Amino acid sequence: MTTQRLNGRWHEVLQGEFTQPYFAKIEAALAAAHAEGKTVYPTDANRYAAFEATPLESVKVVILGQDPYHGPGQAHGLSFSVLKGVTPPPSLKNIYKELATDVGFEIPSHGFLQSWAEQGVLLLNTSLSVEAAQAGSHAKIGWGRFTDAAIRAVSENTSGVAFVLWGGHAQKKEALIDGSRHLILKGAHPSPLSAYRGFFGSKPFSQINDYLAGQGKEPINWQLPLD
Secondary structure (H helix, E strand, C coil): CHHHHCCHHHHHHHHHHHCCHHHHHHHHHHHHHHHCCCCEECCHHHCCHHHHHCCHHHCCEEEEECCCCCCCCCCCCCCCCCCCCCCCCHHHHHHHHHHHHHHCCCCCCCCCCHHHHHCCEEEEECCCCEECCECCCCCCCCHHHHHHHHHHHHHHHCCCCEEEEEHHHHHHHHHHCCCCCCEEEEECCCCCCCHHHCCCCCCHHHHHHHHHHHCCCCCCCCCCCCC
């Protein structure tokens, strides 16, 4: 069962979700897609990569995405990230542009964000699967309930976490977060459709690090390996 890939505190706080009827429907929908020969991203092995890379007790920042990328070779389980050798998608390129102006980030040749995840940045999509070339195709199979539970788990079991809610979809999750215990940063989505409506110039990355420092936590080194 793929949920066995959740270890430690993640398994402890989310194990109740795996026995809910809605979760059985998720697994049935995935099995049906595979049986019909549909390509689903990311692979089963990478579906829970965000939880594997960032243990609950290590979470300092949550950056919410929506769907996994739906192009070949793109999605690998971390929101906004792609593996090395895959061209960074437009939203990620805009994130890099804002990082450059905000914290002096040097733009790398790749879009692999694993080093952020390993520092405590939970890169969580609100849906954990998607059919190839079909944006939003798995948005209503039940993933929202599961990832809402994960967001609540961070809010309730940690303190001093920066939650980054870019765009209207992510901002709907604000009600799941205790704003008295955490920082909630809301802004325009880095998509080319909206980045010029307030994402550029918003300086979220320096705000996150200032907040973490104020909480006595090590700031995030946003700089990625250049190649």
